[in-house]
Amino acid sequence: MTREAIFEKLNEIFRDYFDDETICLTDETTADDIEDWDSLEHINLIVTIEKEFGMKFSMGEVTTMKNVGAMADIIADRI
Amino acid sequence: MKELTYPFDAEQLLKKKKSLKRKLLEQMEGQPCITKRIAILGGSTTNDIKLMLELFLLQEGIRPSFYESEYNRFYEDAVFGNEELDSFSPDFVIIHTTNRNIMQFPQMTDSQEQITQKLEEEYMRFQRVWESLSEKFHCMIIQNNFEYPFYRLMGNLDQSDQHGRVNYILRLNEKFNAYAREHEQFFIHDINYLSASYGLEKWADPFYWYMYKYAMATEAIPMFAYSLSRIIKSILGKNKKAMAIDLDNTLWGGVVGDDGPENLQLGEETAEGEAYLEFQRYLKQLKQIGVILNVNSKNERENALAGLAHEAGILKAEDFITIKANWNPKDRNLLEMAGELSLLPESFVFVDDNPAEREIVSGSFPGVGVPALTSVEHYIQAIDRAGYFEVTSLSEDDLKRNRMYEENASRNKLLDSCKDYQEYLQSLEMQATIEAFAPVFMARISQLTNKSNQFNLTTKRLTQAEIEQMALSDEYITLYGKLADKFGDNGVVSVVIGQKKETRLDIILWLMSCRVLKRNMEQAMLDKLVEKAQAEGITEIHGFYYKTAKNAMVSDFYEQMGFARISPMDQEDEKEYVLDDLASYKKQNHVIKVQ
Numbered sequence A: 001m002t003r004e005a006i007f008e009k010l011n012e013i014f015r016d017y018f019d020d021e022t023i024c025l026t027d028e029t030t031a032d033d034i035e036d037w038d039s040l041e042h043i044n045l046i047v048t049i050e051k052e053f054g055m056k057f058s059m060g061e062v063t064t065m066k067n068v069g070a071m072a073d074i075i076a077d078r079i
Numbered sequence B: 001m002k003e004l005t006y007p008f009d010a011e012q013l014l015k016k017k018k019s020l021k022r023k024l025l026e027q028m029e030g031q032p033c034i035t036k037r038i039a040i041l042g043g044s045t046t047n048d049i050k051l052m053l054e055l056f057l058l059q060e061g062i063r064p065s066f067y068e069s070e071y072n073r074f075y076e077d078a079v080f081g082n083e084e085l086d087s088f089s090p091d092f093v094i095i096h097t098t099n100r101n102i103m104q105f106p107q108m109t110d111s112q113e114q115i116t117q118k119l120e121e122e123y124m125r126f127q128r129v130w131e132s133l134s135e136k137f138h139c140m141i142i143q144n145n146f147e148y149p150f151y152r153l154m155g156n157l158d159q160s161d162q163h164g165r166v167n168y169i170l171r172l173n174e175k176f177n178a179y180a181r182e183h184e185q186f187f188i189h190d191i192n193y194l195s196a197s198y199g200l201e202k203w204a205d206p207f208y209w210y211m212y213k214y215a216m217a218t219e220a221i222p223m224f225a226y227s228l229s230r231i232i233k234s235i236l237g238k239n240k241k242a243m244a245i246d247l248d249n250t251l252w253g254g255v256v257g258d259d260g261p262e263n264l265q266l267g268e269e270t271a272e273g274e275a276y277l278e279f280q281r282y283l284k285q286l287k288q289i290g291v292i293l294n295v296n297s298k299n300e301r302e303n304a305l306a307g308l309a310h311e312a313g314i315l316k317a318e319d320f321i322t323i324k325a326n327w328n329p330k331d332r333n334l335l336e337m338a339g340e341l342s343l344l345p346e347s348f349v350f351v352d353d354n355p356a357e358r359e360i361v362s363g364s365f366p367g368v369g370v371p372a373l374t375s376v377e378h379y380i381q382a383i384d385r386a387g388y389f390e391v392t393s394l395s396e397d398d399l400k401r402n403r404m405y406e407e408n409a410s411r412n413k414l415l416d417s418c419k420d421y422q423e424y425l426q427s428l429e430m431q432a433t434i435e436a437f438a439p440v441f442m443a444r445i446s447q448l449t450n451k452s453n454q455f456n457l458t459t460k461r462l463t464q465a466e467i468e469q470m471a472l473s474d475e476y477i478t479l480y481g482k483l484a485d486k487f488g489d490n491g492v493v494s495v496v497i498g499q500k501k502e503t504r505l506d507i508i509l510w511l512m513s514c515r516v517l518k519r520n521m522e523q524a525m526l527d528k529l530v531e532k533a534q535a536e537g538i539t540e541i542h543g544f545y546y547k548t549a550k551n552a553m554v555s556d557f558y559e560q561m562g563f564a565r566i567s568p569m570d571q572e573d574e575k576e577y578v579l580d581d582l583a584s585y586k587k588q589n590h591v592i593k594v595q
Helices: A003-018 A039-053 A059-064 A068-078 B010-028 B047-059 B074-079 B083-088 B112-137 B165-182 B191-198 B207-212 B218-235 B271-288 B301-308 B330-340 B355-364 B376-384 B396-417 B421-427 B439-451 B464-472 B521-535
Strands: B034-042 B062-068 B092-096 B140-144 B186-189 B242-245 B292-298 B322-326 B348-351 B431-435 B476-485 B488-501 B504-512 B540-546 B574-579
Touching: A003 A039, A003 A068, A003 B010, A039 A068, A039 B010, A039 B047, A039 B207, A039 B218, A059 B207, B010 B047, B010 B218, B034 B047, B034 B074, B034 B083, B047 B062, B047 B218, B062 B083, B074 B092, B074 B112, B092 B112, B092 B218, B112 B140, B112 B165, B140 B218, B165 B186, B186 B218, B191 B218, B242 B271, B242 B330, B271 B292, B271 B376, B292 B301, B292 B330, B292 B396, B301 B322, B322 B330, B330 B348, B330 B355, B348 B355, B348 B376, B396 B421, B396 B488, B431 B521, B439 B464, B439 B476, B439 B488, B439 B504, B464 B476, B476 B521, B488 B521, B504 B521, B521 B540
Parallel strands: B034 B062, B034 B092, B092 B140, B140 B186, B242 B292, B242 B348, B292 B322, B504 B540
Antiparallel strands: B431 B476, B476 B488, B488 B504, B540 B574
């Protein structure tokens, strides 16, 4: 899967998850940019993404991921 | 909403919780609902538990508001209190603790006495939580028991040796159970069973604990919350009460009309036959906890009866209160059945192997429980896990309910043989007890206030704690009515609560079970109410009717009882009536002997 395709799919997942059609992800997007994305939502979002891509993040990755770009890199690596 | 009925897709629920909540609230707009204040006191993160619980409660027509403790502050909130919780004044408190919250586990070097000592201290910590909460709030308390630990230091010995954590948890759970048996308003949420059924390996994945201090995998949370919602809806009287069951390929394998009763799959001889037999046994057990069984089958009646007479069968024709075996649409049969039993269609679970029939019934009555049966070896789980009949208290009424319906059948026969209705009422030889609320009936009274919809003037829902307080207070005149006749005892069937305002009495609640409609019980209740009111110096009694989707049958009740309407005539949704001149009130009941 290309990085663009991963981004497209991530965008779809985020919109669906936060029930917000206006979300547009970039490499630099972080939790600060999306209103409902708090630490409590984070875990479910991660689990949802794992399911959609059929992969797992390690605990270390979840804690160090800086932004959506870093997330996409890990996904691209894994699948 | 389909997404929220068992078996639901946990992943989808977690993902779509926001849009689901929005849709549920839209659906509920303008519908009657129960509102409840629920405090979640957690020993771990509870955020998603709250969100999921909210969805499942909304689905049952219960609109919750929440208080959530700070992370792991369950003990402090309960025992030392805090202003926010105090002013929230919860109806329910959920104590969400898990084995992560056990402070003292046995050490290998501990003596048996030391271990017992630790156990006692651990238990007392929780008991303080419960006692402090119930003293302050008189609320319902739901407490998790403990799930098994995710590792076993000694392997299998962990379970039998007192030093083992598994053994320790079993002992602690049993102490919780003992408390539950002694306290009516205290309920154990059995997460030990739940986690086993879900798979402890997945449930206890420590990732979620280290990352977010969730004591279980987030994907297990929907099931956890569903299970919690079963307890709450059951306490609030929203259990299903009856089943409408198909016959061919549901109670036995094969089609009785085509194959003949002797060729049905039922009995120990074949694998399939054994599975149908076990399913019948399960249904028979449901009958023992008060579930009303009925047949809803497309069949010639005589074929249906021949199938039910199968010698290996556990369920016989007499196990069913009504048997609809005909060629009518099944939703129509269900509606008729509901009418005959004085129940609402939503009180039924419709059990049918045919998805098309299930679709028709859930299309006509969205509230009916419709388990998705697949193949016979999984029928029991499909019904059991859905928690339609979750038992939170086994009142005697539940245990006797089937007998009551049988007695009703005898009454109907008597009615057929009587010349007129008055003669029928006389020949029933009815006796009633009508008194102020008594401690033994509090659970039943609370159950009635929460589940009576049709004969209910104000649809005021009350917890047992509220009822107990009213019973003690001078401000209220409370009455329960118990009705028996020559065929049997109906138990407590009517509840009236009047609130005194100097010389005036406002009837804030008047309800009656529909199974004693047209028996003059309402007249007997009013006679007693007037008598009591006069004794307390009351000069006028005010009655109120608040319209809901379900209580049209009593919209003119007060007029029929001789009250005069004082609210404007064009106002139909909320009506007020008055009965004055109590001195010249004449008793209206002449057929029930009141003790």
